[in-house]
Amino acid sequence: MDLQLADEVAVIVGGARGLGHAIAAAFLAEGTKVAIVDRDAETPAIALDLDRSKASQAAGFIADVTDFTAIQRLAAEIRDRFGRCDHVVFAAAIGSGKFGFPFWKLDPSDWDRVLRVNLIGAANVAHAFAPGMAEARAGTMLFIASVAGQIGSQTDPPYSASKAGVINFAQCAAKDLAPFGVRVNSLCPGMVKTALNRSVFESWAARQPEEGRPAYEDWAAEKIRILVPLGRWQSPEDIAAMAVFLASRKAENITGQTINVDGGYVMHS
Template identity: 60%
Template structure:
């Protein structure tokens, strides 16, 4: 399916790893011009590699999304290098690195960093990128939520709460931006094997004696078998495919939505 994204500038924040990296690659494969922003110092090299593989123009920069002035400067730098930004996908997020079950296994202080990146970082991105899109009357935002934000997940309570908050803020964004022909949606993955997922596993098994800890694969297979009707992992590419579809004009009437690519884990009606 031609998504007509050729030469449109797409920015992926958190694009140096996992779902974000697959998203940057998918935009590039569709001919979009791609910028990767990530706190990982390898962001520029990763973006350059995508450029070499696909022959699209790319930009890579180090960014901590919790620093609003830095996000604002990144918008200017990208637009000077590549042109006006059309699509923004924010895949940057962290977990607490600790396991809930119950929530008091964490301390209130454990919430601060998670909310700082996952919700306040997203707010910074919304504020920094919206003015240009509004002025040009063109654009799409995509924020990563999670099934954890939809089901009161006990796994990592601050992470779950941050993902519920992003759903609500994106609905607000979608309403405010709609008169300006700018869309905003949330995509909720289920179980995707990435460095973030490996850290969730580590937090979950940390309290068990070493000889009683399941392997990562055993832990994931049990969880997926219990919770995911399709009984399989979602891949970063599964998520990226939906992200680039939602960015494209094929989804031009989709805004303010929360869409799951989760193997059927959470079903709404």
Template identity: 50%
Template sequence: MDLKLENQIVVVLGAAGGIGRAIAHRFLEEKCRVVLADRNDMVEQVAQELHQITGGDTLPVMLDVTKYDEVTALMDSVLTQWGALDHLIVAVGAGSGKFGDPFWNLSPVDWPAIVEQNLMSVVNAAHAAVPHMVPRCLGTMLFVSSVAGQIGSTTDPPYSAAKAAVINFGQCAARDLARHNIRVNILSPGMVKTGLNQLTHQAWQKMDPSRASVSYEDWAAEKIQRVTPLGRWQTPDNMADMAVFLASHRAANVTGQTLNVDGGQVMHA
């Protein structure tokens, strides 16, 4: 399928690993030019590796997405160096490191940092991108949320609540930006084997010493069989395939939608 994304400028926030890295890789395969941004300095090595693998133009940037001035500086430098911004992807995310079943295993003081990382990252990125995207009347935004934002997940309540807010803000942004021909969608992964997912297992283990012997693989296999109708992992590449499709003209009439790439975990009857 020809997605016609050649030479478009893409910013991926949260690109140092996991899903963000796979999304950056896939846009490079589509011959886009990709800014890889993350607070982890691994982002420089990842940008170099992806350049070597694909031959595409990569630009690594280290920043903390919770700091609005750092995000505006990033967008300004993309415009200065590459002249435009076509697609914004926010794949930043972090959990509390605690298992919230019940929710009072956490304390209210655990919440603000998680809301900052998962919700304000998206809000900051959208605000910083708008002045550059609106005058051109084209482009897309994609915010990575989670199945946890739709099902009252007991895993990590501040994370789930922030991801639910990402979906709601994505709908607000889609409505406001539609008149400027900019589409905004929300990608909702299910179970993907990444650093973030492994931390959830560690938080679950910490709750109860008897769980220490349950490996990540065994914990995940049981969970997948229990919650995922298709009974298998989702992969970073599955997310990347949906991300490039949504950015492309093939999805020209898709906006304000939450796309669950989750093996069927969330089904709204």
């Protein structure tokens, strides 16, 4: 399917690792130019490595999403460098590193950094890029949220609440940007093997007696067996395929939606 994304420009925030990295690779495979923004010091090298054509299709920029001034400066720099900015994907996130069940096992101070990265970071990115997209009267924004943001997940309450906030803000942004022809959606992965997913297991494991504690793979397999109707992991490529589709004109009537790529974990009536 030709998604007609060649020569457009996508900014992938949180694109150095995990799902953001897979999304960056998927855009590059469509011929889209890609700017990766991440706090990871290796981001410029990671972007170069992804750019298999070696034709300056990708560039990496180091910034922390909690720093609005830095993100705003980067938005201008990326426009100068590539001449346009058509698509923005926000894939950066952290967990609290603690395990709930119940939520008061965490400390109120555990909430601050998670909300600042996952929710305020998303708002910072939207504030920095929306004016240019509105002016261009075209483009898409995609927020990578989570099934956890829709189900009152007890696993990591600050993380779940931040994702619910992201979903809600994406709906608000979709309404505000629709008159300018800019579409905004949320994409919710289910279970994907990444550092973030493993950290949930590690937070849980830290609270279990060592004896009889399952390995990550077994713990996840059981969770998937109980919760996921299709009974399978999602792959980074599953998430990336949806991200690229949502950016394309094939999805021109899709905005303000919360799209689950989760093997059927969350179903709405």
